[in-house]
Each structure stands twice: as structure tokens, then as C-alpha cells.
Amino acid sequence: MEQTIGEDSTPVSGSFDKSRVLDVKPLRCLVPVFPNAPNVSTFTTPQGAAAPFVCATPSGPFPNGVSPFYPFFNSSDSQRHPEQHTPASVPNQSAPPPFGFNSTTISNAVPINSFRTPSSATAGRNQSTGVANGNARSSKRMTRSRAQTQPQSSAAEEEEYADNQNESSEFFATPTTETEEKLTKSGRPRRKSRKRVSGGTSGQAQDINVTSSDATVDVLVEKIQASFSDAFRQTEGDRVSIEYLTMVYDLFRRRISQIEDVSVSGGNKRPDLRAATLFMNKGIRTNINKRIGSVPGVEIGDIFFFRMELCLVGLHAPSMAGIDYLTVKNSSEEEPLAVSIVSSGGYEDYADDPDVIIYSGQGGVNRRDKAMMDQKLERGNLALEKSTHRGNVVRVIRGVRDLNTQTGKIYVYDGLYKIQESWVEKEGKSGCNVFKYKFVRLPDQPEAFRIWKSVEQWKGGDTSRVGVVLPDLTSGEEKVPVSLVNDVDGEKGPAHFTYISILKYPSPMNVTVPSSGCLCIGGCLPTNSNCPCIQKNGDFLPYTANGLLVSQKSLVQECGPSCQCASNCRNRASQGGLKIHLEVFKTKNRGWGLRSLDPIRAGTFICEYAGHVGDPTKIDKFGIDVDDEFVFDATRTPQPLGVLPGDSIESSKLPFPLVISARYSGNVARFMNHSCSPNVIWQPVSRENRSEPDLHVAFYANRHIAPMTELTYDYGVVPDDEIDQRKRKCLCGSLKCKGFYCL
Known part of the structure; x- marks a missing residue:
């Protein structure tokens, strides 16, 4: 049977027979990769009248009717920025994943070099700021990202991330854009401005309020920096520094919320992001270097109400994505290995068992742009697959529902797990192929999530x-x-x-001091400077x-x-x-x-x-x-x-x-x-x-x-x-x- 390069040229499951000679059509029969002028055939357009010649590189983009072909299609996709997604018009997107991916193995045909870390200079800069090394970035983006950006979030969510555990978002890094530099260095209140912030999974910029509130915020963060540096200036954390850092972060977040209730109309919807931005800028964090295994100072059972807290203590670096990984040297190649996951119920996971989690890979289905496609064996998914074979431990953070908020979650550090097996199955809602990983908890660890499950029964009146x-x-x-x-x-x-x-x-x-009380019929509002109760509390x-x-x-x-x-x-x-x-x-x-x-x-x-x-x-x-x-x-x-x-x-x-x-x-x-x-x-x-x-x-x-x-x-x-x-x-x-x- 004839086979045309670019049409169903993906190797079948199993090992690839390099001795096989394909019976291919002549080059003149291939689909042209030229842009067409409106209503004009590419080959009938008179010379000089056609649209300029454009060659499609192996990494695309590709015109309609043309698909990337092996071995470029996987490599090219992996080199894209995480927010870029293959257009829905590209054919064969719903086909099962290649490379013979089954319950336990993955073919050696996977081009690992498509997951290399950035150059040494870039990698060094990323290491110092806590950016994950798993994503290649353009030189233009890296040049301006000494100033990096905040993660994308929905303004409708109050003080919480609508995090999808499996989204392929950028890793959080230190935001020090020109606007933020002006904000943090200014000694006086500045007017409210709007800032375009990129990140998240869709790659779309979002407006986030960057409010220039009282100079008190800048003074406070400087004092926090001095206090933290004097007491905890070290690469690795300990229990005292972790407790201090998380306590001061939340105090600072609440203070920002209080100040901006008065200085900003409607208040800042995301004081947690602003507090984390300033902390990352000032180096108020610990456990900066990624590691496999336990994180110094973080104990099993610790809980966090914000994803930013996981970043600050070094437990999980991505602000949105559910898989964190690092690259390690394997002979002459580099390969990604998973270090932690956040299981927060974004997909059809099985996470009720206190010792076993069936975890879905990232990307593909359940995207913010509502597109449906198969997941790809790249980035976090590839790291999980490599960890399956390496047998390295992976930290597991479980996201459970916060009953006091509509969309909020509480993140529970549940200890170390190993990936026992992996496979591909169709996701029920979308029908797309999703990678599945079976995580099994290591024995002889303090209980965490099991306690949560028991407490639910006790509060329900369990008489046993x-x-x-x-x-x-x-x-x-x-x-x-x-x-x-x-x-x-x-x-x-x-x-x-x-x-x-x-x-x-x-x-x-x-009564030694007579009390007058307030006249706030609908409740005391932070902007009501005439309220005597507010005045007694220092305005x-x-x-x-x-x-x-x-x-x-x-x-x-x-x-x-x-x-x-x-x-x-x-x-x-x-x-x-x-x-x-x-x-x-x-x-x-x-x-x-x-x-x-x-x-x-x-x-x-x-x-x-x-x-x-x-x-x-x-x-x-x-x-x-x-x-x-x-x-x-x-x-x-x-x-x-x-x-x-x-x-x-x-x-x-x-x-x-x-x-x-x-x-x-x-x-x-x-x-x-x-x-x-x-x-x-x-x-x-x-x-x-x-x-x-x-x-x-x-x-x-x-x-x-x-x-x-x-x-x-x-x-x-x-x-x-x-x-x-x-x-x-x-x-x-x-x-x-x-x-x-x-x-």
C-alpha cells in the first residue's frame, strides 16, 4: 500500500523498524505548502502575481489540510510555548497517542532532545528565580522577563485560584515588570492603573488591577525582607522558617486587603497575588532549588489556602499547572523527572482513596478555550512517564474543597508517592485520550488525607x-x-x-467610657470615614x-x-x-x-x-x-x-x-x-x-x-x-x- 509523507506517516505502536522502506509518492504529488492568493490556484498564478513564497518549517504553523509529519510533529509541539495549542483544523488530532504508549512502557522513539532545558545562561537565570526549566522561551521573552509575570486568574474568584490540576500553564516566577518596579519602589501612593498580565493556559492576556495603595505596603515589605533575611538567610528552609514565612505572608496579604479596601474602589480582588509578587521580588522565600523528595521544613499534613504559598515554601513551583518537574542528566541526554503534583479534581481522577490516586495528565481536554484534543506526551506528562520507569518519589499535594468559599480549595501535603503504572484511556466527557498514572503512597508516613476522610465521618455523627x-x-x-x-x-x-x-x-x-455606637444601617463599610467604629480602629x-x-x-x-x-x-x-x-x-x-x-x-x-x-x-x-x-x-x-x-x-x-x-x-x-x-x-x-x-x-x-x-x-x-x-x-x-x- 502506498503511503504519502505527511499523511499517516506516524510509526505504528511498538518499536520502529528502521530497515523498512516506504513506498512513497513522488515529491511532485505532495500537498503544496504555499499560501494561495484568493480564488487563485498556486500553480496557475502568473509569475510575479502570486503571493510571496513561504516555506513551512517543521515546527509549523501549517495551512489547512497539511499536518506535521514524523519525526517533527512531536518535537515541534514540544518546543511551542505552553500557551500555544494546535489549531482544531489540523487533522488526526483525535487519533490515539503514538509511540506504543501502554500501561507500563513507552517506546524509545520519543525524541527526548525536544525537552531540553534552555541554554546555560537562561537556565541559570531561571534557577535563581525559581522558574521551571522545563519550558523553552524565546529570547525576546526572556530578555524582558528579568521581569516576569503573574499567573492568569479570574477576577471573579475571591482570594483563590481556579486552578486546574492539569493545565499546561507557565511556571510562576518573580514579577518585576516596569510597572511593578515603579509600584514597589515608590514612596507615595500612585493612581490606579491597569496592567496586562500573561500566563495561564490559553495564552491570553488578562487585565489585573495593579493598585498603587498607601506607601505603607512598600514600607511593610521592606521590613519583612529585612526581618526574613536576618533570621532565615539560607538556601534550605527549616520548620521555624516555614512557619514564619507562611504566617507573615498571610498577615501581609490581609493587610494589603485592608488597605486597598479603602484606597481602591471595590478593593483588590487578588491581594494574595500582589503579596506573593512582592515577596518573590524581595527574595522572601525558601527552598528555592528544586529537589526530588521531601522539602526541608514542610511536614506531611501541612495545609495551604493559596497556590502561591506552595511556591514560596518550595513545595510546588507552578502557580497553576498540576505537575512540577526538573531535568536530569542521563548519559548524553537530559530527561524530565516529576518532583510534585497537585491533585485538585480538574479531571476525572480517582482520589478518594487515602493511599492510591489515579491521576490524569496535563493539557488537551478541559482547556479554558473549550477546545477538545488528545493529550500529548510532553512536558509534565513525559516527566511522569520517566518517573514511572526511574521509580523516583513524587510529592503529592491534594486539593480539597474549602466549604467556606464557593470556588476555593485547601491544599494538603500528603507525603511521598511512587508511580506504579501508567496507561491511556478516553476521558468520558470529551472522548479524548488522556494519560493516567497510578500513584501509590509510601508506607510508614504520618497520616494526612486519611485523617481528613475520618474527620468527615466523625462530623457526620459516626457512633463507631x-x-x-x-x-x-x-x-x-x-x-x-x-x-x-x-x-x-x-x-x-x-x-x-x-x-x-x-x-x-x-x-x-x-461603665467607665460611654459608648455612642454607629448608624451604619446596612453594615459598616471600609470607605465610610464617618463611622465612629472605624475611627476607633485607626480608620x-x-x-x-x-x-x-x-x-x-x-x-x-x-x-x-x-x-x-x-x-x-x-x-x-x-x-x-x-x-x-x-x-x-x-x-x-x-x-x-x-x-x-x-x-x-x-x-x-x-x-x-x-x-x-x-x-x-x-x-x-x-x-x-x-x-x-x-x-x-x-x-x-x-x-x-x-x-x-x-x-x-x-x-x-x-x-x-x-x-x-x-x-x-x-x-x-x-x-x-x-x-x-x-x-x-x-x-x-x-x-x-x-x-x-x-x-x-x-x-x-x-x-x-x-x-x-x-x-x-x-x-x-x-x-x-x-x-x-x-x-x-x-x-x-x-x-x-x-x-x-x-x-
Whole structure:
């Protein structure tokens, strides 16, 4: 049978028989690759009248009716920029993948050299800025990308990426374009501008607000840079630097959101991107060099609410794509190997098993431009295939749905996996060929995703759980039940106390400062400079639009009974009781403790300290009872853990001394233990109330907290002359444990 080059010339599955001689048609019979003048045949056009001669290179583009031919078609596609896609008009795009790709092997006919890294100069620049080396870029793009760009995102998504785990997007790099340089170096507010940002999978530029807000942002990032460089100037991270980096990043992101709520109409929809841009510009990151295996300082079970956080800690470099890889030397060739994947449910994956993931490759179907085509064995897909044969471990980050947002995800680091096998199958929705990879979790690792699956059942009322003493410790006092669990010993519960969810003041008690309240009928708006509640908070609302505390302060002024705003006003975040599923549990060596069944985002309100307020006139300098372990003294100075470098918590501005006893009556807060490296901060909160004092102590997450993690806070700083009387041995076990704490 005759075979024409350019028409079905792809080798069949299996090894390619180089001794075979094809019976081909003469060259004059080949399809011409010349542009035609309108309604004029290429060969009948008089000399000099035809369109200029153009030769189609092996890498295309190709006119209609002409397809790339072996061995150029795979190499050419791989050299394209990730955003460029083969036009739908090219024939044979729905054909099964070539090269005999089956469940375990791939033919040696794959031209590995089409996946070479850039030249040494380019590669060096990429290595220093964290750009993946798997994508070749044009010299023009690399020249201007000392200043690189932010990833594409949808402005409709609030504070989250609509990431498709398998999109072939560019890898995130340090954005330092001329516009951003002006923004970060300017010492004064600049007017709002629009910036064209490229990236993502479709290659289409998108308008993203680049807002020139207060010079405070620039000052803050400089202070953060100095603080981070002094303490953590190193190539590899450790646990302390990872915790510090992620905490400060989210604090900075929340501060940007607060500032731009006032300075930008409608606020900045993506403060996470701007914060990450500035951090990458200033080198505020760690674990810059890619590696196979574990990342120093990152622990299995760590959670992240933004893809940018994965980039900053070196866990996963691409801001959008689900596969991260590096190139390694293999004799005289280079080949890509996968280092990490994000499994976030973009395709028809199987990811419910805590030990096995069936993961789909990237590209092809499920694209933003709605085009449907077979996936290609290139970039991340090729890296996964090579890792299958090499047997190297791959980090797996699972994306699970964030129930508090419509489109958001929470990213859980689930440890190291190996690819057991791979194959091709047709994707049900599109009918296109998709690469599939079976990931199997390595044994003897701490549990992460398995805990998430168990917690889902426990919150659903699973009665078979071992160690449950009471399904609801509150007896219905809280809107959300609080379970009592002991799987350590036979103790049936803590000493008897009455559960109350509010703070009870003695009566009568005089109000020292009269309160007027606000008149914001529809709720306090950040741009309303006449709101007295905003004025009392330093001209900013203390909470972001989704209710996260921006920063720890000496006193937060919330709206209260004297205000006319609704109960869902942003400035009432600590009111309304528990919203998180908590449980009181028996610890191994510290009595009873408190933990959450829900993932908690940094800045989230957890609970307040309920109990009975002591009469300030009858409190000695040691509080109500120095031996009462359930006394909370709000006159102490809180450890400044929820503030940015350069900020500080001023000395107490409480309207009166507040000391609370929860010994006989209290809520879940009485069970929170001390830690020298806490994940919770306490914050005095005053609520506007004309008739009676309304001062409270609220607890907020200091950083992201994974489910089943114990909630702890620092009991606070006491005067030097009181330390000896209040000192107790500390058993928190943290890396920064001082050895003692003060009641």
C-alpha cells in the first residue's frame, strides 16, 4: 500500500523498524505548502502575481489540510510555548497517542532532545528565580522577563485560584515588570492603573488591577525582607522558617486587603497575588532549588489556602499547572523527572482513596478555550512517564474543597508517592485520550488525607469512633456540638463545671467610657470615614471582607448593641458563638486539650473566653486566685505573634482590668493549653454598648491549622516581679520552648 509523507506517516505502536522502506509518492504529488492568493490556484498564478513564497518549517504553523509529519510533529509541539495549542483544523488530532504508549512502557522513539532545558545562561537565570526549566522561551521573552509575570486568574474568584490540576500553564516566577518596579519602589501612593498580565493556559492576556495603595505596603515589605533575611538567610528552609514565612505572608496579604479596601474602589480582588509578587521580588522565600523528595521544613499534613504559598515554601513551583518537574542528566541526554503534583479534581481522577490516586495528565481536554484534543506526551506528562520507569518519589499535594468559599480549595501535603503504572484511556466527557498514572503512597508516613476522610465521618455523627465520652459537651448550649474524646486512658471527663457560652459580668458594674455606637444601617463599610467604629480602629475595619482578623492589636473595637448595623456586619466577626467543629480531648501528658475537626484559616475567629468576670476593685496583683488554672488575666501583654515585622502591640488600652474565671462555669476556651509556639492568639475585643461594659477576650488562628491539630496559645507576658509566683513547667515540646509558662 502506498503511503504519502505527511499523511499517516506516524510509526505504528511498538518499536520502529528502521530497515523498512516506504513506498512513497513522488515529491511532485505532495500537498503544496504555499499560501494561495484568493480564488487563485498556486500553480496557475502568473509569475510575479502570486503571493510571496513561504516555506513551512517543521515546527509549523501549517495551512489547512497539511499536518506535521514524523519525526517533527512531536518535537515541534514540544518546543511551542505552553500557551500555544494546535489549531482544531489540523487533522488526526483525535487519533490515539503514538509511540506504543501502554500501561507500563513507552517506546524509545520519543525524541527526548525536544525537552531540553534552555541554554546555560537562561537556565541559570531561571534557577535563581525559581522558574521551571522545563519550558523553552524565546529570547525576546526572556530578555524582558528579568521581569516576569503573574499567573492568569479570574477576577471573579475571591482570594483563590481556579486552578486546574492539569493545565499546561507557565511556571510562576518573580514579577518585576516596569510597572511593578515603579509600584514597589515608590514612596507615595500612585493612581490606579491597569496592567496586562500573561500566563495561564490559553495564552491570553488578562487585565489585573495593579493598585498603587498607601506607601505603607512598600514600607511593610521592606521590613519583612529585612526581618526574613536576618533570621532565615539560607538556601534550605527549616520548620521555624516555614512557619514564619507562611504566617507573615498571610498577615501581609490581609493587610494589603485592608488597605486597598479603602484606597481602591471595590478593593483588590487578588491581594494574595500582589503579596506573593512582592515577596518573590524581595527574595522572601525558601527552598528555592528544586529537589526530588521531601522539602526541608514542610511536614506531611501541612495545609495551604493559596497556590502561591506552595511556591514560596518550595513545595510546588507552578502557580497553576498540576505537575512540577526538573531535568536530569542521563548519559548524553537530559530527561524530565516529576518532583510534585497537585491533585485538585480538574479531571476525572480517582482520589478518594487515602493511599492510591489515579491521576490524569496535563493539557488537551478541559482547556479554558473549550477546545477538545488528545493529550500529548510532553512536558509534565513525559516527566511522569520517566518517573514511572526511574521509580523516583513524587510529592503529592491534594486539593480539597474549602466549604467556606464557593470556588476555593485547601491544599494538603500528603507525603511521598511512587508511580506504579501508567496507561491511556478516553476521558468520558470529551472522548479524548488522556494519560493516567497510578500513584501509590509510601508506607510508614504520618497520616494526612486519611485523617481528613475520618474527620468527615466523625462530623457526620459516626457512633463507631473509639474514645467518644460525650457527643456534645455543651448540651446544646452551642450551635455546633463539641465532642468529648478520650482514647488515652480511662478517665471519663474533666472535673465538673457548668457550660456557658457567654461572659457574665457582676451586677451592678459602672461603665467607665460611654459608648455612642454607629448608624451604619446596612453594615459598616471600609470607605465610610464617618463611622465612629472605624475611627476607633485607626480608620480601618479590623476584619477583611470574609471575616478574618487583619492583625493583633491592643484592643479591637467591634460594633455592639449600641450600633444600628445588622448582625452580619463585618465588624461583628467574634459574635454569634462557635462556627467551627471543636472537640475536647485527653492529651498524653498535659491533661485535657482542645482541637478542631475543621481546617482553620489564619485570622479566623475560633471562640471567646467565657466565664465570670471578677470585680476589678477586688482583684489583687495576682488576679482572683493565683492557683486557679482556669483564670484568664486580660491585663497581661499578649505575645506579639499576629503582627508584621516593625509593628508592635501597644501597652494595654483596656477600659478597665478584665480578669475571667472559668473554674466553675466556662466554655471550650478553658481547655486550651499553653505553647511557646502557638497557633492561636488572644485578642481583647470591646463591643459598643451604652448600658453596660462589653469587653471580651477572643481567640483567632495565628496561622493555618489542619484538622485534629491541638489549639494552643501563649498565656502572655507578666511583669518580672511576678514570674516566680506564676511560673509553671512547660511541656509544649515546641522547638522554641522556654521551659516554663506563667499562669
